[in-house]
Amino acid sequence: MEQTAAFEDDRLKQALTLSLSGDAxxxxxxxxxxxxxxxxxxxxFLQDRSLAEDxxxxxxxxxxxxxxxxxxxxxxTYWLRKVTSNRCIDQGRKKHRRREMALExxxxxxxxxxxxxxxxxxxxxxxxxxLPEKQRLVVIMRFQEGLGRPRLQKFWKCR
Amino acid sequence: MHFSExxxxxxxxxxxxxxxxxxxxxxxxNQAKAEGTAQPATKKVNGKFxxxxxxxxxxxxxxxxxLLLAFGIGGYQYSEYRHAEENRIARAKxxxxxxxxxxxxxxAIMALEIARAKLNHVLQHAQxxxxxxxxxxRQRL
Numbered sequence: 001m002e003q004t005a006a007f008e009d010d011r012l013k014q015a016l017t018l019s020l021s022g023d024a025x026x027x028x029x030x031x032x033x034x035x036x037x038x039x040x041x042x043x044x045f046l047q048d049r050s051l052a053e054d055x056x057x058x059x060x061x062x063x064x065x066x067x068x069x070x071x072x073x074x075x076x077t078y079w080l081r082k083v084t085s086n087r088c089i090d091q092g093r094k095k096h097r098r099r100e101m102a103l104e105x106x107x108x109x110x111x112x113x114x115x116x117x118x119x120x121x122x123x124x125x126x127x128x129x130x131l132p133e134k135q136r137l138v139v140i141m142r143f144q145e146g147l148g149r150p151r152l153q154k155f156w157k158c159r
Numbered sequence: 160m161h162f163s164e165x166x167x168x169x170x171x172x173x174x175x176x177x178x179x180x181x182x183x184x185x186x187x188x189n190q191a192k193a194e195g196t197a198q199p200a201t202k203k204v205n206g207k208f209x210x211x212x213x214x215x216x217x218x219x220x221x222x223x224x225x226l227l228l229a230f231g232i233g234g235y236q237y238s239e240y241r242h243a244e245e246n247r248i249a250r251a252k253x254x255x256x257x258x259x260x261x262x263x264x265x266x267a268i269m270a271l272e273i274a275r276a277k278l279n280h281v282l283q284h285a286q287x288x289x290x291x292x293x294x295x296x297r298q299r300l
Contacts, residue, residue, distance in 0.1 A: 024185065031181045039176035053176055053183075060184045061191060124162055124170045143164070144171040 012073035038084050044140045045088040
């Protein structure tokens, strides 16, 4: 298990180094590795698939522009969480003038929800949507990303 | 309604953005590269700033004119202030020199007065001593 994690870390380090030298395939590898995290934070915060996808794409575009500032795979994860959170808050504030996408244009979800109780899920999402933006992000970071209290505090202080 | 931690974890588990997401991101990256917008963040800010003004020439001209006017008025007021200040300093200096000259004149007058008084005193003494000798000389003649 530890060996797998170390191997994964090495792979990401290598992808990061290659991305810095302009290797598109290595950057695509970084995107593939982190797209679930970035998209899910945005999706759980905004509860809008198309907006979340747009936002996630912008985050990765920003990553491409700032890749020289990323020091390690752990820093990359932290940076992505931070930038996604900031963008979510910005997006939430200008939601009223957002561009709505037609239903046909919206990409289909890759995996259907396998939640046992769709009613419960819906209520939970409704409750989440009523939370103030910072608290909503804390809940997402806690339960989606599994951040413990010290890391949540650190994350929040550095925002 | 209360939710358990497991409910929250289940509801907030990571979701996949769907097929082709990586390709769409890479397409945007390539597009940005082609447009020359995929630059370091600082350069992008400058570019955005400049392009904002380039798309609003009337605003740019108005702002430049306002700045020139403000600098012109400010410069004129400052030069006027400097001029007035120089005049005030020159006047004050002249006044001071005049006062010093008057003081020196008063002191000179006083010194002359003292000298005149002393000379008168000496002259009177000399006259008193000379008077008996004159009488004797006149009698001999």
